[in-house]
Amino acid sequence: MPSGYIPILIFLAVAISFPVVAILAAKLIRPAAPSVIKLEAYECGIKAASDSRGRYTVRFYIIAILFVIFDVETIFLFPWAVRYRTLGWFGVAEVAVFLAILIVGYIWAYKKGALEWV
Amino acid sequence: MSQFYTSTDHFTIIPAVMLALFGCAILLFDFLVFPDPRQRKYLLIFVALAEGFTGYALYRQTEWLTANGQTSLTGFGGSVTVDGFGIFFNWIFVIAAMIVAVVSYKYLEISGEHHGEYYGLILFAQSGMYFLATGTDLITLFIGLELMALTFYVMVGFLRTDKRSNEAAIKYLLLGAFSSGFLVYGFSLMYGMAGSTKLAVVAEAIRQRPLWDPVVFLALATTSVGLLFKISAAPFHMWAPDAYEGAPTTVTAYLAVASKAASIAFLLRIFMGPFWSAKEVWEPILSVVAVLTMTVGNLAAINQTNIKRLLAYSSISHAGYMLLGLVAGNDTGINGIAVYVMVYTFMNLGAFLVVVALRRQNIIGEDLDDIAGLMSRSPGYAVLMLIFLLSLAGIPPTAGFLGKYYIFLSLIQTGHFTLAVIGTLYVAVAIYYYFKIVRSMFIRESTEKAPMATSAGLRLALGVSGVLTLAIGVYPEPFLRLAQTSLLR
Amino acid sequence: MHPITTVHYLALSAALLLIGTVGVLTRRNIVVILMSIELILNAVNINLIVFSRIWHNMDGQIFAIFVITDAVAEAAVGLGILIALFRNKETVLADEIDLLKW
Numbered sequence: 240m241p242s243g244y245i246p247i248l249i250f251l252a253v254a255i256s257f258p259v260v261a262i263l264a265a266k267l268i269r270p271a272a273p274s275v276i277k278l279e280a281y282e283c284g285i286k287a288a289s290d291s292r293g294r295y296t297v298r299f300y301i302i303a304i305l306f307v308i309f310d311v312e313t314i315f316l317f318p319w320a321v322r323y324r325t326l327g328w329f330g331v332a333e334v335a336v337f338l339a340i341l342i343v344g345y346i347w348a349y350k351k352g353a354l355e356w357v
Numbered sequence: 358m359s360q361f362y363t364s365t366d367h368f369t370i371i372p373a374v375m376l377a378l379f380g381c382a383i384l385l386f387d388f389l390v391f392p393d394p395r396q397r398k399y400l401l402i403f404v405a406l407a408e409g410f411t412g413y414a415l416y417r418q419t420e421w422l423t424a425n426g427q428t429s430l431t432g433f434g435g436s437v438t439v440d441g442f443g444i445f446f447n448w449i450f451v452i453a454a455m456i457v458a459v460v461s462y463k464y465l466e467i468s469g470e471h472h473g474e475y476y477g478l479i480l481f482a483q484s485g486m487y488f489l490a491t492g493t494d495l496i497t498l499f500i501g502l503e504l505m506a507l508t509f510y511v512m513v514g515f516l517r518t519d520k521r522s523n524e525a526a527i528k529y530l531l532l533g534a535f536s537s538g539f540l541v542y543g544f545s546l547m548y549g550m551a552g553s554t555k556l557a558v559v560a561e562a563i564r565q566r567p568l569w570d571p572v573v574f575l576a577l578a579t580t581s582v583g584l585l586f587k588i589s590a591a592p593f594h595m596w597a598p599d600a601y602e603g604a605p606t607t608v609t610a611y612l613a614v615a616s617k618a619a620s621i622a623f624l625l626r627i628f629m630g631p632f633w634s635a636k637e638v639w640e641p642i643l644s645v646v647a648v649l650t651m652t653v654g655n656l657a658a659i660n661q662t663n664i665k666r667l668l669a670y671s672s673i674s675h676a677g678y679m680l681l682g683l684v685a686g687n688d689t690g691i692n693g694i695a696v697y698v699m700v701y702t703f704m705n706l707g708a709f710l711v712v713v714a715l716r717r718q719n720i721i722g723e724d725l726d727d728i729a730g731l732m733s734r735s736p737g738y739a740v741l742m743l744i745f746l747l748s749l750a751g752i753p754p755t756a757g758f759l760g761k762y763y764i765f766l767s768l769i770q771t772g773h774f775t776l777a778v779i780g781t782l783y784v785a786v787a788i789y790y791y792f793k794i795v796r797s798m799f800i801r802e803s804t805e806k807a808p809m810a811t812s813a814g815l816r817l818a819l820g821v822s823g824v825l826t827l828a829i830g831v832y833p834e835p836f837l838r839l840a841q842t843s844l845l846r
Numbered sequence: 847m848h849p850i851t852t853v854h855y856l857a858l859s860a861a862l863l864l865i866g867t868v869g870v871l872t873r874r875n876i877v878v879i880l881m882s883i884e885l886i887l888n889a890v891n892i893n894l895i896v897f898s899r900i901w902h903n904m905d906g907q908i909f910a911i912f913v914i915t916d917a918v919a920e921a922a923v924g925l926g927i928l929i930a931l932f933r934n935k936e937t938v939l940a941d942e943i944d945l946l947k948w
Contacts, residue, residue: 297929304922311918314911329361343381350388496909503916507923514927523931524943530927531879531940534920535870538886541913542863545893545906552901554909599946 301353312341368418369432369439372411372447373487379407380480387473397462400476401814404458407480408451415444415451419842435555436494443491445695445843446622449702450486453615454479456706456821459814461607464713468605470516479611482508486619493630495544495554498623502540502587505619506533509612513604525603532586532596540583546576547631556630564634573635581639584627587620588676590646591653598657601669606716606723609665610709613672618698621679625694628683636686644684648779650677655786664712665723667790668705671749674787675701678764681776685767688844693763695843699836700760700829704748707822711742714809714819728794730803738809739798741823746791748826751784756829759837855896862889874939880924887917 315337319330326333348354383403391399418439422430429440458479465471481504488501510533514526548554550572551562566573582593589597601609632639654674661667675697682694715722722728732739748757761784768777829836862885869882891910898906932938 297932300925300929304925307918308922311915314914318908318911326361340377340381343384347384496905496912499909499916500912503919507919510923510927514930517930518934520931520934521945523927523934524945526927527876527924527931527943528946530920530924531870531876531883534880534883534924535886537916538866538883538890541890541916542886542893545890545897545909548906548909549893549897549900552897552903552905554905602946 298356305348305353309341309345312337363432365430366432368421369430369437369491370487372414372418373484375410375414376407376480376484376487379403379410380477380484383473383477383480387477391473394471397471397473400473401458401462404455404476404480408455411447411483412451415447419444431493433494435557436497437488437491438493439491441842441844442622442625445840446490446618446698447487448839449618449699450483450490450615453611453618453702453706454483456710456818457607457611457615460610460710460713460812460818461605463812463815464605464607464716465515467716467718468516468519470518470605472515475512475515478508478512482512482611483615486615486622489619489626490622492626493556495548495556495559498626499541499544501619502537502623505616506537506587509533509608509616512608513600513612515605515608519603521603522605523603525600528603529596529600532593536583536586536593538583539579540586543576543578543580543583546572546579550576556626559631560633563631568635568637574638577632577635577639580627580632581642584620584624585646588617588624588679589673590676590680591650591673592646594650594653594673594676597673598666598669601672602663602666602723606665606709606713609669610706610713613668613709614702614706617672617676618702621676621694621698625683625691629691640684640686643680644773644776647677647680647684648776650674650680651780651783655783655790658790659786661790662725663723664725664728664794665709667725667794668708668712671787671791672705674783675705675749678761678780681773681780682764682767684776685764685771685773687767687771689763689770690767692840692844693760693767695840696763696837697760699840700748700756700826703822703825703829704745704755704757707741707745707819707826708749710815710819710822711738711745714738714811714815717809725794725797726804729797729801731798734803735809738819741819742798743795744823744826746795748830750788750791752788754827754830756826756833759830759833852896852900855892859889859892859896862886862892874941876924876928876938876940879940880921880928884917884921887913 316334319326319334323330383400386403387397387400391397418430419441422428422439422441429438431438458476461475462471465475485501485504485506485508488497489505492498492501510526510530513529514522516522544554547559547563550566551559553559563573586593586596601613604612628639651674654670654672654677658667658670658674661670679694679697679701682690682697684690685693711728712723715727720727728742731742744755748755751757751761761780765777765780768774768780866882866885866889869885870879873879873882890913894906894910894913896906898904898910928938931943935943937943
């Protein structure tokens with residue numbers, strides 16, 4: 240076993256034992272008197288409306304798709320940032336073209352109402 | 358200009374830049390200048406301009422090559438190579454895109470889905486095809502392929518409220534993404550062997566390895582899955598009938614012609630490039646695939662009652678014939694594929710355009726019953742359809758014969774007699790099912806009297822396809838000379 | 847104990863490819879199938895990065911960036927089409943999509 244992994248093992252052991260110990264200790268010390276209201280899911284004091292595993296509205300998917308697309312496009316900026324000085328004005332021009340295409344897509348999505356919450 | 362970018366670099370990609378630029382312009386103009394749906398037909402002007410500029414750029418590239426006495430011009434450190442092969446295929450894309458754009462207007466309006474984005478998508482797909490035909494770098498080819506494929510997924514599902522269109526799109530997407538995953542896995546292995554993504558370097562690295570090297574074989578196998586899927590060769594053909602049937606017919610025409618031509622160009626770039634030294638390994642595999650493709654395509658077509666589905670199976674079998682040219686692998690075979698693709702473009706476009714013409718208000722017009730009695734209703738369309746079907750079957754005075762002739766000639770030259778015999782036998786099967794359509798048109802009684810809903814663009818496009826299908830068959834010399842240029846690599 | 851070598855990375859990538867393939871072929875839910883396709887593309891990315899490290903050049907890493915982008919584009923288009931399909935058919939299960947067949 241390479242010794243480099245021992246700290247990771249110790250860290251894992253501590254991380255796992257901490258919640259186990261805490262929950263066990265609480266169970267031993269606390270008084271047990273459950274009632275219907277106490278067992279209800281706590282939601283900032285208001286009554287729970289429904290199961291949390293229900294269906295999402297489809298709008299979330301569209302927002303998620305748009306987010307992921309624009310999010311991932313930024314990875315193309317990282318190589319440029321790393322080699323900014325070497326690439327010079329050529330890099331700036333390239334990135335400008337890239338962003339211009341993205342902006343066309345953004346304007347299109349905006350005008351089509353993809354960013355509005357219907 | 359800098360060390361990363363020269364004027365010849367610019368020259369090698371200008372057609373794709375033009376197409377993308379006009380595609381973006383269409384997206385913006387669609388709602389900024391033409392907010393009224395009835396004005397959308399003016400977007401056709403943008404398509405025409407884009408194709409005009411692309412054609413001019415291709416012409417200038419050809420001129421440059423002849424003026425400098427070179428066979429190819431590379432740009433971006435060898436990522437893009439403009440040569441006779443790439444230019445030839447790009448002319449096919451230009452013609453196909455223009456024809457499809459011209460005929461789409463009426464069809465989409467009847468379907469109630471006439472959006473400006475459609476024309477943008479046509480151009481974006483075409484700029485992907487440009488890189489498939491001219492790319493000589495794994496990354497360039499991959500990006501070209503995905504640009505084409507992704508736009509086609511959207512176009513196949515363009516009839517948003519039609520369940521069949523949705524279904525076709527999701528099936529095409531799932532299988533397409535799956536197969537391109539395999540393809541790019543093969544690409545990663547090729548990069549691993551060579552340490553470079555340039556096709557020439559990869560080819561050299563594969564040549565250095567033993568013939569049955571397992572890594573080469575794994576790369577070959579995974580890459581072939583993606584390539585054969587794209588040209589709809591068996592056993593990876595299952596998406597084609599569904600996608601062809603569910604898609605709007607104009608998109609089906611574009612998918613059957615341009616996408617297949619681009620995929621064939623891509624296949625040739627890979628098999629004639631990196632994998633050429635392993636020909637002994639892939640030749641038997643491709644022979645089996647070609648025979649299987651012709652078998653599946655021809656036999657499954659017999660029982661179809663939907664014309665689009667029938668033509669889809671027929672286009673699968675055509676992919677089998679094109680593969681035979683690669684199996685032969687000599688100059689006649691490769692030239693034969695070029696001739697076949699050119700001929701196939703016009704006859705298949707024509708056949709699908711007749712189906713487009715059958716679409717009317719409340720009539721989908723894709724069934725064999727819908728074409729019944731076409732001769733008595735609109736004899737012009739019936740005769741044109743007859744020409745296209747004769748050509749698809751490969752009967753002499755038409756262009757289709759010429760395509761098959763060169764493929765069979767190359768097979769005989771290289772001693773693949775069995776394959777030539779099998780190919781010829783399947784022509785007989787093909788005649789049988791094409792004549793099911795002919796019989797329906799000429800002998801059966803018309804079931805409905807609604808007039809054809811055509812537009813000037815559709816009539817023009819049909820006329821051009823019909824004339825060219827006949828002209829290539831009757832007077833082939835200039836077209837053969839054109840196809841010869843595809844050998845310049 | 848041996849250090850982690852190229853073979854380990856390639857085995858991991860092959861395993862991911864296999865898991866992805868099995869996922870695509872056996873799962874019913876289209877969203878899960880799309881996720882399996884992402885696994886295949888991630889297998890490709892691992893390959894590319896490893897080879898890039900062996901050869902000491904950047905081509906593989908650049909390729910990987912493009913593969914990531916492609917994966918996102920595919921997922922976006924796929925979910926878009928899936929939403930259109932769900933609006934019409936009320937299902938995301940692959941075996942209930944059966945209008946088109948021979």
